Every structure is written in structure tokens, then in C-alpha cells.
Amino acid sequence: MIKGDKFDSFFKITDKVYYGFIDLFEDKNPLHVNDFFAQSKGFKSVVMHGNILGGFLSYFVGECLPQKNIIIHSQQIKYHNPVYLNQQIILKAEIVEVFESVNVIELKFNFEDEHSNTLAKGKIQIGIIL
Amino acid sequence: MKNNEEFNYVIKKVNAIFNDVLENDDIKINYETTVKDIDEWDSLSHIALVVSIEKSFQIRFTAKEIQDFKNVGEMCEGILLKLGNKK
Numbered sequence: 001m002i003k004g005d006k007f008d009s010f011f012k013i014t015d016k017v018y019y020g021f022i023d024l025f026e027d028k029n030p031l032h033v034n035d036f037f038a039q040s041k042g043f044k045s046v047v048m049h050g051n052i053l054g055g056f057l058s059y060f061v062g063e064c065l066p067q068k069n070i071i072i073h074s075q076q077i078k079y080h081n082p083v084y085l086n087q088q089i090i091l092k093a094e095i096v097e098v099f100e101s102v103n104v105i106e107l108k109f110n111f112e113d114e115h116s117n118t119l120a121k122g123k124i125q126i127g128i129i130l
Numbered sequence: 131m132k133n134n135e136e137f138n139y140v141i142k143k144v145n146a147i148f149n150d151v152l153e154n155d156d157i158k159i160n161y162e163t164t165v166k167d168i169d170e171w172d173s174l175s176h177i178a179l180v181v182s183i184e185k186s187f188q189i190r191f192t193a194k195e196i197q198d199f200k201n202v203g204e205m206c207e208g209i210l211l212k213l214g215n216k217k
Contacts, residue, residue, distance in 0.1 A: 073174070073177065073178070097185070099180065099181050099184055099190070100190065100192065100193065101180055101184070101190065101191040101192055101193050101195065101196045102176075102177045102180045102181060102193070102196065103193075104177060104181055125181070127177065
């Protein structure tokens, strides 16, 4: 993997992901589980948990990159737009820094909807385990 | 090289990186400082320190160069060498 390498991954927040997240972590804030409450706050429907995108990011790092001997050192994510159930999401990532001395790679990433609107973006630093 | 102005500038900047990365403003490094002298300097923070130093000085080391540094002073000399080569 070298600086400038780009990757795209496609995701969808299915019922399995949404209800699985609630079942595992029990975040039942009304914004996430009550359509009436979410709509009263100006959203189309219940808003998906931001950390579901974190789960997709984990999948991307662990399963989609060409190397499998990888661990996450750190990550930053900023949310820009709400994500809804059954929404199609594209994760676009690019390697922006390579530190060969310590086998570290930094990527910037962007979660986008089908109209290329940014849903969330950030940076992630990964280490390659030799 | 130990006492010249450029070396002092580099080690001061490296000290600030140690304080920031290791989240301890009390850390004071000198030429002889090694990993044994700083409790917070473990294997993962070592990676963070090297990444931060390389970013800050806009240089890149090889794995061998990092392994060969016996103390902070040698690393600062290595930084100066890289900076000199960029001119």
C-alpha cells in the first residue's frame, strides 16, 4: 500500500445492522428508536447511530484493504449529515501518509450518500503487524 | 554537534513532541535519555512519537535508522542530518 492509493466500499444499514447494534449496545435514545420523536426534531425518521459507521470503518480496515495484518492505532470521525435505515453508503478512503520506519499508514475517509453528499469524514491511523 | 544552536532547537522541539504525545509536561529529555528513563514510553507510544517527529520535521526515517538510535541525542542528530540533506 502506497501514498495515493484509493479505495471504495459500499454499505447499507440493514435491519440486521440497526437492530443488532441496539441489541448489542442498548443505545435506545429516542432519536434512534422513535420516529415521532426524531421527526419532531426535524429528521425524516429515526437517525442511525453514528458508531454504526465506525463498525463499517472497522470492516473496511479489517476486510477490504489488501493486507490483513493490520491494527487500528487511532481514528477521528466527524458527522456531517444524518444517516437513515436502509440508506446506501459509499466509503471512499485514500492513503495520505506512509511511515515505513514504524509500519504505519494514515488514511483519510469520507462516507457519502448516493448523491455524493458527505455523511461523515475523518482520518484513521493503522499499523501493519510484521 | 551536541552543543550547537541547531541541535538545541531540534531537541527542544522533540521535547515538546514527547510532552504532547506522552501527555506529560514534566518530561525533560536530554542527549542521554532512553526508553528506560520515561515510564510512558512504551511500544505503542514509541510509534506515535516517531510518527509525530517525522510529521513535525517533514522527514522520513527507515526502520534501521530508528533501530540504530541508542538515545534521544542520536535521534536528534539523525533529524539534523535529514534536515541538512533536504537543503
